[in-house]
Amino acid sequence: xxxxxxxxxxxxxxxxxxxIGPRSxxxxxxxIMKTPKEEARELAQAIVDIKEKTRYCSICNxxxxxxxxxxxxxxxxxxxxxxxxxxxxxxxxIEKIGIYKGTYHVLMGAISPLxxxxxDELRIKELLKRISxxxxxxxxxxxxxxxxxxxxxxLGKIIKPLGVKVTRIARGIPVGGxxxxxxxxxxxxxxxxxxEI
Numbered sequence: 148x149x150x151x152x153x154x155x156x157x158x159x160x161x162x163x164x165x166x167i168g169p170r171s172x173x174x175x176x177x178x179i180m181k182t183p184k185e186e187a188r189e190l191a192q193a194i195v196d197i198k199e200k201t202r203y204c205s206i207c208n209x210x211x212x213x214x215x216x217x218x219x220x221x222x223x224x225x226x227x228x229x230x231x232x233x234x235x236x237x238x239x240x241i242e243k244i245g246i247y248k249g250t251y252h253v254l255m256g257a258i259s260p261l262x263x264x265x266x267d268e269l270r271i272k273e274l275l276k277r278i279s280x281x282x283x284x285x286x287x288x289x290x291x292x293x294x295x296x297x298x299x300x301x302l303g304k305i306i307k308p309l310g311v312k313v314t315r316i317a318r319g320i321p322v323g324g325x326x327x328x329x330x331x332x333x334x335x336x337x338x339x340x341x342x343e344i
Contacts (some may be wrong), residue, residue, distance in 0.1 A: 154180070202233075206277070208253035208270055210235045218242075218250060225249045229277060230286040230300065232297065233257050234257040237288065251284070252277060258298070258301060259293035266301060291318045291336075 150158065154176055162172035179187055203209070204216035211217075218224055218238070228249030232238055238251050254269040276284065286304050289295035299315055306313050319337030320329050329337075 171237065203253075208235065208255055208273075209238055209251060209252045210340075224250070227281060227283040228286065229274070229282055230288050231274065233290060233298070239332050241288065250285075254289075254298065257289055257298040259294045259297075269298070271302070271305075274302075275309075276309045278311055279310055282311055283312060287313065 149155075157176045157179065158169070158172045159208055161167055161175045162169055164172075167175070179190070181333075196330050200212050201210055202212070204211040206219045207216060209216040209218060215257045225248055229252050230241065230247060230249055231252045231254060232241070233256060234256055235253050236255070241247055241251075252270070252274045254271065256264055256269055256275070258264060258266060258269070274285075285302070286301055287299040289302075298319050302317075303313050319333060319340055320326065326334065
């Protein structure tokens, strides 16, 4: 045993976070040990607060500290457009670009038969209920992987018959990328989704 019991426990707990291996957990633990007690208490309190105060919005499933998230209660957002994402953190990424002014719907995952996740495990029924209240467009912004594509295809098939415009975010070569270094699947999507200029 190289650590004190409390340090070993902290390293073990920090190592449970995604992307944090044993060495990173150790570095974080040592950093916490070096910080003043008050800063450590603030960190601990922030963790407790997020578990006690943060919940999911009852409309879109985004993170919220009340019944509704700030986006759903914002009168400046276009309620006739819903951008469908897999997880709440996807909303943060889209919001950072600053151009989307509609609302969101978080599925809380993607269809993945290998993981035992089918359409019934996602928040699709809630989405369909929202669509029936005057929505004119649904933007499918699921991840461009096998699960995200399967989810987008499934949603497209069940939403189109409702008379709502269904769009998918574009995929292709990233800005600043080089064609010669682009993988074949990405290049194929870029050619397939090309637009007129």
